[in-house]
Amino acid sequence: MHPYRSILFVPGHRPAWAQKAIAAGADCIVLDLEDSVPAAEKADARDTVAELIGTIRSDHPNIGLFVRVNPLATRLTGSDLEAVVVPGLDGIFAPKIETEIDVVRYDALLDHFEMRNGVDGLEYIVPIETVKAIWNCREIAAASPRVGAMIGPTAEHADIAREVGFEWTPEGEESLYLRSRVLLACRESGLHALTALWEDLENLDGLRAFATHGRGLGFRGMIAIHPKHVATINDVFSPSARDIEFYQGMVDAYEKAAAEGVGALRYRGLHIDKAHYDKAVGWLQRAEIITSKGA
Structure with missing residues (x-):
């Protein structure tokens, strides 16, 4: 996988926001069909995202383009992939993977839609979001050649914080063990190791310190949730x-x-x-x- 420094999320039903993400200089954008899209708008968002992929790829051939689909347990994953596996896509941001069998299930779907839609070479970015996934991250990393990157979890308010019950600090000591397991799994399987997540939108000095600490641990890129974070992340993870x-x-x-x-x-x-x-x-x-x- 290309060593993306910054990976920025864009709600799939907000196509205008994609241009803001590109203008911010993100190495890679993830068009989201999961948490940021209301249930009533998910079907229309699939078509919007499929169209966006072609438009963005035509205008910006070097940017990374991924789609976060809905998790397997929702039974929406197949419909998502059917719509968005189109030429120009680089891969799938695959949520809620907990075991290597989950990766195989994604593979089966993706094999089908790649062949049907004339696409190949898609990769996965896998967020490690649950306790079960933490324990199984080594097996997940090696489960398929499509797995190109995994994310060491750090978020203050997302799934992993709820599951583990940690109290978040800017220094990140409470998630160091969790991230370290993912980092070592990435190194063993030759994956791109990503860190996440800085949620304080206005505190760019805190973001820089947090990203620099992640780089020092061995991570080589970071998830961003706002365009204003991209420049700082790119600077931290760029070779000087x-x-x-x-x-x-x-x-x-x-x-x-x-x-x-x-x-x-x-x-x-x-x-x-x-x-x-x-x-x-x-x-x-x-x-x-x-x-x-x-x-």
């Missing part, structure tokens, strides 16, 4: 010119030393060897992917 210069210098220094038969050396006061070199190469590759897509 200083970091690029540092890691490129490390790669150059190690390769020069290795060509001379030296496997360990001093670089800017640091002892480095192949492990440092491998990290630097991986870091630069991710930086190149982000910048090459016009981020």
Whole structure:
């Protein structure tokens, strides 16, 4: 999966809001058919979202486009997928997955509608929203090659807070264990690790601190719930010119030393060897992917 820095939600029945999300600079937008759409408007929202996918993709070929469908338990998932699995879509934001069997059930539906609608290569972003999902996140991560990203839960008022019963703090210590399980599952299966969620719309300094802490843990992007949060999230999860210069210098220094038969050396006061070199190469590759897509 592309290493999206910012993933911003747009209610599926509010098409005008999609343009605001794009203007904000979000790497990826999720057109929502679940919680933000009233029950009476869900059917019409499917058609709106299907049309939006084609329009947005034509005008903005590089932006990530996902749809959050209704959970399997609602029995609306199939109708959602039937409508929105259209050319231009990148994947499905798949809510309320709790076991690897849930992933297989999504796969069965998606296989059918991909073939029927002439679409392929769709991926999942999987939010970890329940206690059961926390325990099973390793199996969920490995359940299908479609699983491209998972989200470490942090929300103050959403499902995971209710289920676990934690009292939210800006520092996030109460969700550190939960997020860490998801992060390790992502690393083991090669998924894009995302963190969430900052709900205080006006506190951009708090958002920056929270996102920076998530990056420090190992997450590489973040869910956003308002366009005004996108710029801060993008900045935090973007490779800086200083970091690029540092890691490129490390790669150059190690390769020069290795060509001379030296496997360990001093670089800017640091002892480095192949492990440092491998990290630097991986870091630069991710930086190149982000910048090459016009981020």
